[in-house]
Amino acid sequence: MHMNAQADTAAGPQTHEFQAETKQLLRLMAHSLYSNKEIFLRELISNASDAVDKLRFEAITHPEWLGTAVLSVDLVPDPDAGTLTLRDNGIGMSREEVIENLGTIAHSGTKKFLESLPETDRGAREQIGQFGVGFYSAFVVADEVEVVTRRAGTDTAVRWVSSGEGGYTLEDAARDAPGTDVILHLRSEEKEFLDATRLRHLVQRYSDHIGVPVRLCLRGNEPDTLNRAAAFWTRPKTELKDEDYQQFYTHLTHDHEAPLAWAHHRVEGTLEYTSLLYIPAVAPFDLWDRDQKHGVQLYVKRVFVMDRAAELLPNYLRFVRGLVDSADLPLNVSRELLQGNRAVEKIRAALVKRVLDLLDTLAKDKPDDYEKFWSLFGTVFKEGIVEDATNKERIAKLCRFTTSTHSDKPVTGLDDYVARMPAEQKGIYYLNADSVTTALASPHLEGYRAHHYEVLLLGDRIDEWFVMHLPEYAGKPLVSCESGAADLAPVVETAEQTRLEGDFKDVLERLPKTLLGRVSAARLSKRLTESPACLVSSDDGMSRHLERILRDAGQTQLGKVESVLELNGSHPLVKRLLDAKDAAFVDLAEVLYGQAVLAEGGQLEDSAGFVKHLNALILGTSTAAAPSILLPD
Ligand code: ADP
Numbered sequence: 001m002h003m004n005a006q007a008d009t010a011a012g013p014q015t016h017e018f019q020a021e022t023k024q025l026l027r028l029m030a031h032s033l034y035s036n037k038e039i040f041l042r043e044l045i046s047n048a049s050d051a052v053d054k055l056r057f058e059a060i061t062h063p064e065w066l067g068t069a070v071l072s073v074d075l076v077p078d079p080d081a082g083t084l085t086l087r088d089n090g091i092g093m094s095r096e097e098v099i100e101n102l103g104t105i106a107h108s109g110t111k112k113f114l115e116s117l118p119e120t121d122r123g124a125r126e127q128i129g130q131f132g133v134g135f136y137s138a139f140v141v142a143d144e145v146e147v148v149t150r151r152a153g154t155d156t157a158v159r160w161v162s163s164g165e166g167g168y169t170l171e172d173a174a175r176d177a178p179g180t181d182v183i184l185h186l187r188s189e190e191k192e193f194l195d196a197t198r199l200r201h202l203v204q205r206y207s208d209h210i211g212v213p214v215r216l217c218l219r220g221n222e223p224d225t226l227n228r229a230a231a232f233w234t235r236p237k238t239e240l241k242d243e244d245y246q247q248f249y250t251h252l253t254h255d256h257e258a259p260l261a262w263a264h265h266r267v268e269g270t271l272e273y274t275s276l277l278y279i280p281a282v283a284p285f286d287l288w289d290r291d292q293k294h295g296v297q298l299y300v301k302r303v304f305v306m307d308r309a310a311e312l313l314p315n316y317l318r319f320v321r322g323l324v325d326s327a328d329l330p331l332n333v334s335r336e337l338l339q340g341n342r343a344v345e346k347i348r349a350a351l352v353k354r355v356l357d358l359l360d361t362l363a364k365d366k367p368d369d370y371e372k373f374w375s376l377f378g379t380v381f382k383e384g385i386v387e388d389a390t391n392k393e394r395i396a397k398l399c400r401f402t403t404s405t406h407s408d409k410p411v412t413g414l415d416d417y418v419a420r421m422p423a424e425q426k427g428i429y430y431l432n433a434d435s436v437t438t439a440l441a442s443p444h445l446e447g448y449r450a451h452h453y454e455v456l457l458l459g460d461r462i463d464e465w466f467v468m469h470l471p472e473y474a475g476k477p478l479v480s481c482e483s484g485a486a487d488l489a490p491v492v493e494t495a496e497q498t499r500l501e502g503d504f505k506d507v508l509e510r511l512p513k514t515l516l517g518r519v520s521a522a523r524l525s526k527r528l529t530e531s532p533a534c535l536v537s538s539d540d541g542m543s544r545h546l547e548r549i550l551r552d553a554g555q556t557q558l559g560k561v562e563s564v565l566e567l568n569g570s571h572p573l574v575k576r577l578l579d580a581k582d583a584a585f586v587d588l589a590e591v592l593y594g595q596a597v598l599a600e601g602g603q604l605e606d607s608a609g610f611v612k613h614l615n616a617l618i619l620g621t622s623t624a625a626a627p628s629i630l631l632p633d
C-alpha cells in the first residue's frame with residue numbers, strides 16, 4: 001500500500017502519510033497558485049457539483065438514495081470559528097474512497113501530468129495552469145482542511161484532517177445524511193473568504209454555469225442561491241456571451257487557456273440533443289496516448305452519464321472537447337450500447353459536420369488562430385483522410401502544408417496550391433521525407449524548381465497514408481516527385497539529352513551490375529540540375545520512403561526493394577564515370593549511390609564501405625590513373 005498507517009487505538013484518529021506525488025503536488029501548489037488563490041473556491045464547488053451529478057446518476061438504479069432535500073452546494077462561512085465550509089448532499093465517499101481520492105493521486109491523468117513535469121519549477125508553474133489543480137488548492141488558503149463525508153448507501157461517515165504537509169488523519173465520524181463537508185480553517189490573512197459579498201462575487205464569476213444551485217448559508221437566514229443553476233448548454237445562445245462560453249470551457253476541461261472556437265447547437269425533431277463543441281488552444285499531454293480514451297462528455301436529459309465518450313466523434317477529431325446532451329438515449333447507457341446505436345451514429349455524423357464547419361469558419365475568419373490549430377492538431381486531423389471517406393474532400397481542403405516555395409510554416413492549403421499552379425502543370429506534386437528539412441534539401445526538388453513548380457513537403461508519418469488515400473484533389477492527381485512516373489517535362493534540352501544518352505550507354509548498363517541487389521536500373525535524369533544523382537522507385541514499386549517507414553517499424557519480410565539510380569549527365573562527378581576503369585568505377589558508383597541514399601535522409605547499409613570508397617576517390621588511390629575529385633580538371 002502507498003500509505004503508512006500507524007495503528008492507533010481503535011477510537012482515536014489514525015495517521016497516514018501522503019503519497020510522494022501528493023507531497024510534490026502540494027508543494028507546487030503552494031508556490032504556484034498564490035497569485036490566483038481564489039480559484040480554490042471554483043475547484044471545490046466543481047468537486048461538489050460533480051458529487052451531486054454522480055448521485056443523480058447512481059440514483060437511476062437506487063432511487064431511494066435521493067432524499068427529499070434539494071441537491072445543492074452550500075457555502076457556510078463561520079466568522080467565529082474562522083472557517084468556510086463547502087457542504088454538498090452528493091454521492092459522498094467511503095473510507096477507502098477518501099484514502100484513494102484525497103491521499104493519493106490515483107487519477108491517472110494527474111499522475112501522467114506529474115511524470116511529464118519538467119525539472120524546473122518554472123516550467124511546472126506554467127503547466128500547472130493547463131491542468132485542473134483540484135482539491136489540494138484548498139491548502140493555499142487554509143492551514144487545516146477537514147473533510148467529513150458519508151457515502152450514499154452507507155450509514156457511517158469518516159473524518160479526514162490534514163494541514164497539507166506530511167500526511168493526514170482519519171477517524172470515524174457522524175453525518176446525518178450522505179454527502180460531504182469540506183471545512184477550511186482559513187489562514188489568518190485569508191479571512192476575506194468569509195465575506196458574503198466576496199463569496200457572491202466569486203461564485204458568479206467562476207461558478208455561474210454550474211447546473212447545481214450554489215447557495216450562501218448565513219446564520220439565521222434562508223439559503224440564498226448565488227448562481228443561475230441551470231445547465232449552461234440549455235440556456236439560449238442569444239443570452240450567452242463569449243466570456244460565458246470561455247468560463248464554461250474552463251469548468252468543463254480544467255484548461256485555463258481560452259479555446260480557439262466553439263459551436264453550440266440545439267437539435268429538435270426526430271432526434272433531440274444539444275451539442276457544445278470546443279477547439280482547444282493547447283494540446284492535452286495525452287493526445288498521443290493510445291490507451292487514453294478521448295472524446296466529449298455525454299449527458300442524457302441533463303444527467304451526466306459518461307466522460308470521454310469516444311464513440312461520439314471519430315478518432316481524428318479526438319482533440320475536440322465539449323459535451324452532448326441527448327434526449328433519445330437511455331440513462332443507463334453503456335459504452336457497448338453506444339457502439340452501433342442508430343441515434344449515436346446520426347449524432348456522430350452531425351457532430352463531424354459541425355466541427356468541419358467550425359474549422360472552415362476559423363480558417364476563413366481567423367487565419368492566425370487556424371494556424372495555431374494546425375500546429376497543435378494538424379497531424380491528428382490529417383488522419384481523417386484515411387478514417388473518414390465520406391468527408392475526404394472537406395478534410396483535404398482544411399489541410400495545410402509546408403511547400404518548396406512557402407517553406408517556413410505549414411500554411412498552404414490545396415486550394416492555394418492549385419490557384420498558384422502554372423497553366424501547363426499537370427499534377428499536384430509532393431515529396432515524402434522524414435522531415436520537412438530533409439525534403440527541402442532533396443535532389444528530387446531540383447527539376448521542379450527549374451520549372452517553378454511548387455512541391456508539397458510531407459514530413460509526417462501519416463503523410464504516406466494521406467497521399468495513398470487522396471489520389472486527387474480538385475481533379476488534379478497527386479504525384480510523388482520521387483516516383484519514376486512523375487510527369488515532369490525534361491529540364492535538359494532534348495538534343496543534349498540524346499547526345500548524353502549515347503555517351504552514357506555503357507555506363508548505364510554497367511551500373512546495375514556494380515550496384516547489384518540495390519539498383520535495378522540506371523538512367524540519365526531529366527530532373528537533376530545540381531546534384532549528381534538520386535534514387536527513384538521503380539514505376540510500379542512502393543515509394544522508397546514508405547519502404548523505409550515499414551522497415552523501421554520492424555517489417556523485415558519486405559524483401560529487397562530495388563531502386564532506379566538517376567544520374568545528372570552534366571555533373572562533373574558523373575562525367576568521370578565515362579573514363580573510370582575498374583576500381584575507380586566501383587568507387588564512383590558506390591559514392592554516387594551512397595550520397596543519393598543520404599540525400600533522402602536514408603541510412604547506409606555499409607557506411608564503413610562508403611567511407612572507404614569515398615577516401616579512395618579523394619586520395620586518388622582507386623587506380624594510379626584516377627585523379628582526385630577535389631582538384632579541378
Ligand atoms: P478531480 O476533481 O479532477 O478528480 P480533485 O483533486 O478535485 O480531482 O478531487 C479528487 C477526487 O476526490 C475527486 O475525483 C472525487 O472522487 C473526490 N472528491 C473531491 N471532493 C469531493 C466531494 N465533495 N464529494 C465526493 N467526492 C469528492
Ligand code: MG
Pocket residue numbers: 043046047132134135
Ligand atoms: Mg476537481
